[in-house]
Amino acid sequence: xTLLIIDQRKHIxxxxxxxxxxxxxYDPDKIILFGSLAKGVIHKDSDLDLCVIIKTNxxxxxxxxxxxxxxxxISFDIVLYTKxxxxxxxxxxxxxxxxxxxxxxxxxxxxxxxxxxVGKIFK
Numbered sequence: 001x002t003l004l005i006i007d008q009r010k011h012i013x014x015x016x017x018x019x020x021x022x023x024x025x026y027d028p029d030k031i032i033l034f035g036s037l038a039k040g041v042i043h044k045d046s047d048l049d050l051c052v053i054i055k056t057n058x059x060x061x062x063x064x065x066x067x068x069x070x071x072x073x074i075s076f077d078i079v080l081y082t083k084x085x086x087x088x089x090x091x092x093x094x095x096x097x098x099x100x101x102x103x104x105x106x107x108x109x110x111x112x113x114x115x116x117x118v119g120k121i122f123k
C-alpha cells in the first residue's frame with residue numbers, strides 16, 4: 001500500500017471522527033471542509049480545515065472548547081461563524097466565507113450534495 005493511500009485513509013478517518021464529534025457535542029448548523037483535502041490534495045503533514053456555522057453567539061468560548069474537546073490524530077483548524085455572520089459574509093465575493101462556500105465541501109447541514117474524494121465517504 002502506498003503512503004498516499006495510507007495518508008488518505010488516516011485523514012478521512014479523522015475527518016469522519018471530527019464531524020461526528022462536532023455534530024454530537026455542538027449541534028452546528030453547517031460543517032464545511034475547505035483547503036487541501038477539499039481539493040483532493042493530501043500530504044503526510046496536511047491538516048483538516050473546517051468551517052463550522054453555529055447557532056449561538058458564544059464563539060470565543062465555543063472555539064476554545066472545540067480545540068480542547070475534539071479528539072483527533074490529525075491536526076485541524078476551525079473557522080467559526082454564527083449563522084448571521086455566515087449569511088452576511090457569503091454575500092461579499094471578497095470575504096473568506098465566500099471563498100469557503102465556493103471551494104468547500106459540505107459535510108453537514110448543507111443544501112448542496114458533497115462531491116469528490118470526500119463526498120464518497122459521507123453519501
